[in-house]
Amino acid sequence: MLNAEIYVTLKKTVADPQGLTIKHALHSLGHKEAKEVRMGKLVKITLDIKDKKQAEKELEGMCRKLLANPIIEEYSFVIKEE
């Protein structure tokens, strides 16, 4: 079994109203050092796969087909052994 963590965020070129709102909230709490905030999603998947290469291939497919919308989002993932 392999564990995957997939991160999906809006592309840099796409405005992120949630991230902006969180930034304002952090600033109002005194955290002026929060220079840029981007909000995203974390998807955790346990894979019934042993081979890491194979897992990468499947995860790429999942991200492209469903987990991320390539028009507005970008994705990355890490794979950890159980």
Added chain:
Amino acid sequence: MKFGVVVFPGSNCDQDCFYVIKDVLKKPVEYIWHKETDLKDFDCMILPGGFSYGDYLRTGAVARFSPIMKSIIDFADKGKTVIGICNGFQILLEAGLLPGAMLRNKGLHFICKHVYIKVQNTGTRFTSLYKKNKILKIPIAHNEGNYYIDKAGLSGLNKNNQIVFRYCSCDGIVSNEFNPNGALDNIAGIVNEKGNVLGMMPHPERSAEKQLLSDDGFFIFKAIERWLKTK
């Protein structure tokens, strides 16, 4: 002539669409469950508003893989008429039948109110009964209506005259001030390049009778009927 209203798990404007076609337009209409795939009896498919699959992941992202969507894509490829309203529009975007994507509203609020939109293109089968620049009073009810497309995509939409509706003031001023959700270029509705697929965030089925403050939306359905008759 027969209309179909697709019902996804979580659709909630399906009954309003059905009612408008059956009792206001007075044309045959049927519900069609998202697991069905046979559309041969239908001339126009309506993807209604709602919260298909609870809006999980992204609006429309899961509904886009419902069995019926393959048939909807074939149906659209044949040049038949498809209209997606609100969540239906979001599903059409995810399915790639229309270009672009939806982001969360700029103010992060779910907005439910009447707005004004301007008819920018009267050359479509959906808008042929409006005069150019006609202003419609029509309700919106959404959390993700902040339309986005990249620069090249936007110039393509403009070049092909695919932008059908833009948010505006009651007297037709198109500007940021009258943009409820941050949508790029005030876009409220677009058609595909062939002009047979319309997606719009406002709800014409909720503004199809005078008793409901406005019947401006009715003429979209009436225009479809007229277009189907002349085929």
